Amino acid sequence: TTVTVEAEASHPIPTTLWGFMYEDISQSGDGGLYAELLQNRAFQQVTPGTTDALNAWEAVNGAQIAVVSDPNPVSNALPNSLQVQIPSGSSGAVGVANTGYFGINVDSSSTYSASFFYRFPTSSSFEGNAVVSLQTSNGDALGSVEVPISGSQTDFTQVTAKITPTSSASGTDNRFVVTVDGAAGETVNFAMFSLFPPTFKDRANGMRVDLAEALAEMGPAFWRFPGGNNLEGQTVDTRWQWNNTVGSLTERPGRLGDWGYINTDGLGILEYLEWCEDLDMVPIMAVWAGFALGGTSVAEDDLGPYIQQAIDQINFVIGDPAESDAAALRASLGRTEPFALEHVEIGNEDFVASNTYTYRWTNFVNALKAEFPQLRFLATTNVNSPVLDPKPEEYDVHVYQTPSWFADNSFMYDDFERDGTLYFEGEYAAISTNPNDIFGSPDDGRLVFPTMESSSGEAAFMIGLERNSDIVFAAAYAPLLNHIDGTQWTPNLITFDSGSLVRSTSFHTQTLFGQNRGDEYLPSTLPTRGGTLYWGVVRKTSVTPNEIIIKIANTAGTTETLNFELPFAVSSTGSAQVLTGAQTASNTLDDPDAVTPQTSSITAGQNFSYDAPGFSVNVLTLTVA
Numbered sequence: 008t009t010v011t012v013e014a015e016a017s018h019p020i021p022t023t024l025w026g027f028m029y030e031d032i033s034q035s036g037d038g039g040l041y042a043e044l045l046q047n048r049a050f051q052q053v054t055p056g057t058t059d060a061l062n063a064w065e066a067v068n069g070a071q072i073a074v075v076s077d078p079n080p081v082s083n084a085l086p087n088s089l090q091v092q093i094p095s096g097s098s099g100a101v102g103v104a105n106t107g108y109f110g111i112n113v114d115s116s117s118t119y120s121a122s123f124f125y126r127f128p129t130s131s132s133f134e135g136n137a138v139v140s141l142q143t144s145n146g147d148a149l150g151s152v153e154v155p156i157s158g159s160q161t162d163f164t165q166v167t168a169k170i171t172p173t174s175s176a177s178g179t180d181n182r183f184v185v186t187v188d189g190a191a192g193e194t195v196n197f198a199m200f201s202l203f204p205p206t207f208k209d210r211a212n213g214m215r216v217d218l219a220e221a222l223a224e225m226g227p228a229f230w231r232f233p234g235g236n237n238l239e240g241q242t243v244d245t246r247w248q249w250n251n252t253v254g255s256l257t258e259r260p261g262r263l264g265d266w267g268y269i270n271t272d273g274l275g276i277l278e279y280l281e282w283c284e285d286l287d288m289v290p291i292m293a294v295w296a297g298f299a300l301g302g303t304s305v306a307e308d309d310l311g312p313y314i315q316q317a318i319d320q321i322n323f324v325i326g327d328p329a330e331s332d333a334a335a336l337r338a339s340l341g342r343t344e345p346f347a348l349e350h351v352e353i354g355n356e357d358f359v360a361s362n363t364y365t366y367r368w369t370n371f372v373n374a375l376k377a378e379f380p381q382l383r384f385l386a387t388t389n390v391n392s393p394v395l396d397p398k399p400e401e402y403d404v405h406v407y408q409t410p411s412w413f414a415d416n417s418f419m420y421d422d423f424e425r426d427g428t429l430y431f432e433g434e435y436a437a438i439s440t441n442p443n444d445i446f447g448s449p450d451d452g453r454l455v456f457p458t459m460e461s462s463s464g465e466a467a468f469m470i471g472l473e474r475n476s477d478i479v480f481a482a483a484y485a486p487l488l489n490h491i492d493g494t495q496w497t498p499n500l501i502t503f504d505s506g507s508l509v510r511s512t513s514f515h516t517q518t519l520f521g522q523n524r525g526d527e528y529l530p531s532t533l534p535t536r537g538g539t540l541y542w543g544v545v546r547k548t549s550v551t552p553n554e555i556i557i558k559i560a561n562t563a564g565t566t567e568t569l570n571f572e573l574p575f576a577v578s579s580t581g582s583a584q585v586l587t588g589a590q591t592a593s594n595t596l597d598d599p600d601a602v603t604p605q606t607s608s609i610t611a612g613q614n615f616s617y618d619a620p621g622f623s624v625n626v627l628t629l630t631v632a
């Protein structure tokens with residue numbers, strides 16, 4: 008194959024091109040990126056007296072425990088507490104243990120920040136210590152500290168403690184334990200427990216370090232949040248609401264998320280916005296748009312309060328504290344300056360409810376555009392179907408398909424009319440090898456981890472997005488993260504357990520593109536539509552001397568030779584970053600580095616040839632002479 012490259016750029020590459028779609032799915036937030044180690048820490052959204060209410064909690068040494076609706080709760084947002092009754096005549100350490108999110112990683116090089124609220128429902132003369140400890144599941148102490156508690160305390164009060172383990176655990180089957188001397192025979196109510204390891208950039212209420220660092224490696228330019236389905240709620244009342252996710256953790260009621268588990272909302276709108284700045288990402292923020300996944304659409308006449316909530320949400324992000332209460336709330340939480348925000352998405356995947364989106368879109372966008380004329384709004388129905396008023400400036404397009412579909416549709420956007428509309432490929436991934444059952448089970452072709460077949464297919468599609476980045480301003484693989492022990496969707500970019508993570512072959516593909524975006528697109532001989540070999544050429548003008556970056560995807564199993572003819576001189580040698588492996592090769596938690604990008608020096612020059620291995624993603628970097 009001969010590839011002739013043109014000298015003149017056709018268009019700049021948008022700085023926002025490669026980034027992240029995030030929602031709390033498969034414990035990607037609670038139990039994942041959000042660093043809180045305790046599951047069901049505040050008994051949010053559970054029914055007192057039920058077994059479920061005690062999820063992740065166990066009695067220690069004979070304590071009688073139950074979640075109760077507390078007559079004197081820690082806050083209105085957190086009405087439940089954990090009542091611990093120590094039977095009289097007990098002896099030894101008696102109390103409760105939390106088993107974390109499928110385990111707790113304990114590292115002796117870390118100091119852990121523990122806290123909880125307690126009160127004695129009946130005043131007592133008890134004056135003593137609670138022992139706060141980290142233990143293996145069979146009770147070996149890893150670290151502990153004593154905190155004084157008093158029976159005179161009948162209103163909730165918070166205690167905090169730092170635990171520095173004296174030894175690291177061999178595994179993650181560990182527990183967080185709070186006990187008192189059994190002889191006391193007391194009853195104590197507990198609320199709002201918390202246990203944090205050190206966090207990314209040491210942010211309070213922050214992110215798990217290893218996951219945050221891995222995400223940063225991909226060089227993301229944007230962060231779409233809070234969903235995805237998890238924006239929508241199964242009912243109107245359980246939708247994601249920005250104002251329930253800000254302020255003190257005791258003021259956040261949590262909600263039943265849309266992936267079958269309770270969200271603490273400890274990772275809330277302000278944490279997301281600070282996270283965006285920590286990774287130099289711009290937010291692409293969704294507002295709820297009047298449709299709940301159970302099938303309810305809010306009637307047009309009833310949209311007012313939800314539109315106001317969206318206005319407040321946006322004002323929390325960019326408003327003037329002197330003009331808006333929501334912006335004043337932001338300032339009161341320490342952030343006077345507005346955050347950067349340009350793109351606001353109206354709903355999520357409203358093609359499932361396009362019959363009501365016609366009025367929901369119109370009402371939301373007309374109101375929000377009037378308030379925030381500088382913002383651009385993303386529609387989530389199928390492109391131009393139905394016709395929407397006002398005509399969307401931007402659409403969010405999603406596709407989950409087979410690896411070969413992605414190669415076959417690398418030219419999808421070449422055929423889009425250039426009418427000023429911009430596109431966000433907000434969710435894409437090769438998730439199954441079975442075209443007749445894309446969303447089926449692993450037995451039916453669904454991928455559990457990405458493979459070199461799926462990742463090279465995605466790379467072929469991404470090469471098309473790059474070529475069409477005059478109208479495609481952003482694109483994200485989805486989903487981003489899954490906890491191996493609490494997964495609702497596969498494959499994902501990063502799979503993790505309580506103590507480790509794996510960078511998938513698609514993670515490496517995203518990194519190769521995200522770290523080699525370039526600044527302008529150089530047209531070249533077009534790949535064969537529906538073929539198996541794809542390439543794209545960009546120029547990086549932000550460095551001196553400039554670089555020419557050539558991305559190549561080979562989605563077939565055989566090596567392909569490409570002969571490049573450049574319009575100007577380049578260095579006689581270049582570098583090649585090559586991700587390649589067998590068709591079904593995957594990185595897994597058991598074998599996390601089975602397939603990693605390898606960098607080597609290549610012979611280059613104005614005319615050179617390069618052999619792309621079978622099932623490979625290649626990035627060639629040449630220096631302009």
Ligand SMILES: O=S(=O)(O)O[C@H]1C[C@H](O)[C@@H](O)[C@@H]1CO
Pocket residue numbers: 030234235236237355356434485486496
């Ligand atoms: O069941 S789906 O609608 O396919 O769910 C998909 C689409 C939705 O936006 C996102 O939340 C989810 C997985 O990333």
